[in-house]
Amino acid sequence: MFALILRFPAGRYHATPWGRNVNEADVAWPPEPWRLLRALVATWWQKGDPDRWPRDTLARLIEALAETPPVFHLPEDAVHSHTRHYMPVNGDNPKLIFDAFAHLPADSEIVAAWPHVTLDDDLLDLAWDxxxxxxxxxRAESWVEAAVSTDQSKWRANCHPVTGSEATGADGSPVRVLAPLSATEYxxxxTRLMAETKARLTVADCNAGKKAPTPKALAKKVDGELKGTLPESLLDALSLDTGDLQKVGWTRPPASREVVYVRPPLSPTARRRRHRAPAIHTxxxxxxxxxxxxxxxxxxxxxDTIRIGELMRVAAMSTFGRDTDTGRFKAPPEISGHGADNGALRDDPAHAHAFWLPEDADNDGWIDHVTVWLPGGFDVKAQAKLSGLRKLWVNPKNRTAEDAETHAxxxxxxxxxxxxxxxxEDFMGSKEEPASRLFGTFRTWTSLTPFLAAGHLKKGGYEAEIRRLLVRRGILGDAEAQAVHVHAEPAIHLKSGxxxxxxxxxxxxSRSGERQPDSQGxxxxxxxxxxxxxPMALGFGSHFGLGLFGTES
Incomplete structure (x- = not known):
């Protein structure tokens, strides 16, 4: 038994079936055996070591795998999805483009297995390489991590090639898939296609009143007609460029055949699962x-931390919907930060409403996580709503002139x-390998974003303001706050230098008119x-990621 195990780090498999237009938004599912073998051939040409792996060895591997079509193990909860983009064509004329893909669950695998193929050590080593x-x-955005296996005990085939009669009564969806011919079949x-082409060209000459061509002349005419699309070896046939095949007029590669597979349905929506809301126990x-x-x-x-924090709040509140009478979001005060009168919750010194905290977890200068911290806890309804949050977006209508200039x-x-x-503590990781810089238990905490005073700076400057806020927020008592050592830093250092x-x-x-005594930080x-x-966030804008403290990376 021989198997290729395919993992897709981005969770997406992009591939258009042979003969289909990309705008038909179809996905080649399962991955065609024709595509798999061509990918191995392309890898040999681009990255292979011809001294270690001669061309004849590659030909033996390809011919062994082309003998029979493989069976597949496909993730049964894969989803047929797509995105839509308007692409400029001929100047300002936009065209709607569909980008279809199979969305795969995290850590899922596609396995293509040849149960009756046993490779010798040399071919197995080449396959590994x-x-x-x-x-x-x-397509190029369909990143893959591949491995080789000879152990069938860890997975079960759920996609098999069948004959037409078997497909009628099979449990699943029949689909035509492109597979290579075996070397003998090719x-x-x-031989048959070459003979047919020679006969057709000879008849055409005779009908035109021309003398029958000599064997050498006929061979030259055949070569001109087919333009090298019928090479002698199966390996060369698999290596042909798709564009060259289409120019000659092949509706399907001559070294291929169609095989009917029965596969698990590739649904446009995720499979329904029983959802059990997190229980709230005493x-x-x-x-x-x-x-x-x-x-x-x-x-x-x-x-742009504060901007992303504000976008996150708006996106989260949108999951609760709007009140038809007032037009306001129906998010509860602990999520929105606004009371019943739509006024900001300024009178709560403990700041018990949500903190929207973007984070650069790996300190490379780019935000890679967003955390929402709600000291009072998320109830079942809030968890259900926020679980559906899938994206952040910038509304072009609301972009400022600065946005348009700097982020065009x-x-x-x-x-x-x-x-x-x-x-x-669930997001801390370990002290050696922290999962997040915002969580943990430490004596020393360092600014990740600028700290801005929440009021006018008085005697003692930022040091006094920090101590005042620690007491006001109930984090420390007066005596403990006075014992905190506060040291100003001129800059923060990214790992890029x-x-x-x-x-x-x-x-x-982003909203205008808000009092801001400190604009420097x-x-x-x-x-x-x-x-x-x-997490620890203090001062002006702390609910949106300013004044954020963490551990050094």
């Missing part, structure tokens, strides 16, 4: 933290992948008399 070099399968077909606290991975290219800069070429949408709900000063950060709320290192647990 080619699998390790495989970078994508399908040699027979090539004595067990509700989760206070929910964290997402933020993806997209380019990701937002850490300097930036992406306006980012995707969110839910990590889960829990308590702060770049230094950021407070002036580099956006330090203002500073970076601080706080050393407490005893260990304190995060």
């Amino acid at each position: 080619l699998a390790n070099g495989l970078g994508y399968l399908g 040699a027979d077909k090539r 004595g067990k606290a509700m989760p206070t933290v929910v964290r997402w991975v933020l993806t997209g290219r380019p990701r937002p800069r850490v300097e 070429r930036a992406v306006r949408e980012w995707h969110l992948v839910l990590e889960g709900f829990g308590q702060p 770049k230094d950021l000063r407070p002036i580099h950060f956006h330090r203002f709320r 500073t970076f601080l290192t706080l050393t407490f008399p005893s260990e304190r647990s995060g």
